[in-house]
Amino acid sequence: MTLLPTTYAPKVVLITGASSGIGEATARRLAAAGHHLVLGARRTDRLAVLAKDIETDTGVAFPHVLDVTDPDSMQSFVSAAHDRYGRIDALVNNAGVMPLSRLDALKVDEWNRMIDVNLRGVLHGIAAVLPVMQAQGAGHIVNIASVSGLRVDPTAAVYSATKHAVRALSEGLRQESRELRVTVISPGLTRSELTETISDQDTKDAVAGQMGIAIPAAAIGEAVHYAISQPADVDVNEIVVRPTAQG
Known part of the structure; x- marks a missing residue:
């Protein structure tokens, strides 16, 4: 398949964690805008359903x-x-x-899982696409962080640490790259499956009690669409999207 220059053609956009939540919502929004998507996740059955839905609506996934x-x-x-x-x-x-929990719960395996997925996963993505984008002389990396990368709350120490780190490495990448665009998007309370990864029941119940004000994942997909839709010489560096009612 031969694409026209990026200025005149749909963009080729890769999305990790695309099988649910923000990833799925972002895929649907970008497909509606005409972009060509490559969807990645471990749950291939859900990816296949999503890709079929998008292509049924004349999208490309x-x-x-x-x-x-x-x-x-x-x-x-x-x-x-x-x-x-x-x-x-x-x-x-x-x-x-x-998987939020107090530090004294000593859920070390969950700490390591957050570091592996939330931080190393981002680094692995950057390492894989950076040579391609540098060879092209253009590209855009959008890292989904969190408002927990702007503050630290009880039970979120390790999660916040990973999201602070994502913001830091994103800024470092931005400063090192004159031909690439780098965007950090930090969602507040958002409806997704993330809360299902919380194994500590007291914490899970506390978070569930706050979700009444949560915004839909589509709001974050809209932010991603906004960032990648800007002209090539405009780099939207950071977007924070919270429910109006969130403190």
């Missing part, structure tokens, strides 16, 4: 198995996209987990 914690899996994901389309215009690093 290619599902591909992806484990962001595995650099080889990420490289395979990016290589498949590049082989299929010949370029990569944007990567949305969205995959994440949020």
Whole structure:
């Protein structure tokens, strides 16, 4: 498939964690805008359903198995996209987990899982697409962080640490890259499956009690669409999207 120059053609956009929540909502929004999507996640059955839905609506979506914690899996994901389309215009690093708990609960395995998915997963994505985008002389990396990357609350110390780190490495990448655009999007309370990763029941109940004010995942998909739709010389560096009622 041969695409016209990016200025005149749909963009080739890769989305990690695309099987649900913000990733799925972003895929649907970008497909509606006419972009060509490569969807990555571990749950390939859900990816296949999403891709079929998008193509039924005349969109373009290619599902591909992806484990962001595995650099080889990420490289395979990016290589498949590049082989299929010949370029990569944007990567949305969205995959994440949020098993909140107090530090004294000592859920060390969950701490490591957050570091592996939320931070290393983003780094693996950057490592895989950066050479392609540098060779093209253009590209856009969108990292999904969190308002927890702007503050720290009880039970969120490790989660916040990973999201603070995502904001820091995004700013470092932005400053190192004059030909690439880098955007951080920090959602507040958003309806998604992230809360299902909380194993500490007291924390899970407390978070559930706050979700009445949560915004839909589509609000974050709209923010991603806004960022990637700007002219090539405009880099939207950071967007924070919260429910109006969130403190």
